[in-house]
Amino acid sequence: MATTAVKKKTGSMKAQHVVSRVLIYALLIVVAALMLIPFLWMLSASFKLNKDVLYVPH
């Protein structure tokens, strides 16, 4: 009885750990994207003609 309770607890803690890890990485990737997008955009714009810079393909 006691061992199953302990097992259950560690199991839920493990699940919680995984969830928090996933959240952390998701957050970090979003932040990294926000930080990098203007620079990537600048990089891509540097290879384009002036008329194509603000053109979005439909």
Place this chain on the structure above:
Amino acid sequence: MSDKTFKAAFVNTLVYAIGTVPLTLACSLGLAMLLNQKVKFRNFFRTVSFFPYVASLVAVAAVWNMIFSPSMGPVNQILATLGVENLPKWAAGKDTAMLTVILFSVWKNMGYYMVIYLAGLQGTNPELEEAAELDGASKWQIFWNVTLPQLKPTTFFVIIMLTIASFKVYDQMYMITQGGPGNATMTLVYYIYNVAFVNTPKYGYASAVSMVLFVLVLFVTIIQFKGSSSND
């Protein structure tokens, strides 16, 4: 005192400060807490966060101007494809101009303050956090009652630096909005520059406005010093 532009500039400077200081503080502290743990690619994420601060403000502001361009910019294009009507006009709209500048400043500066917070976090005592964890405190409680009090000197420094920097804001306004539309993003320093060097120079009046700015910054900093020392 009957100068309407001056009043607008004064209010806008305060609005900008109230907008940027807490937002930058929260973002940089959150980021530092995230990147102080053991995560993979930690150095990559730290570098990326610091990137905007390294780049020249003029260059990234020009890029932001294009990305947030109301008619052609990628942001509004994406919003349009998502079906948003009433597209925000960002820097060109009277209500959104200040918000755009605030967002830009937060984006640009949070990496720098994140580094300061990381340094502060390295100086905290991990034993205290372990002790709190053994006592059954939740992560949130540990953060508020154990980690944050240890970071108090760092927070004080960050708040002072942020406040002074936000009172001095000029380059963002010059690059993104030129103080417009109307006087929506006219701040004190940009107004000083306008009065002193644009059209007919009025050095005396500009100096007077500079003195107002000086007194304002001095006053706010004194209040902050008083507030922090009385808590100890």
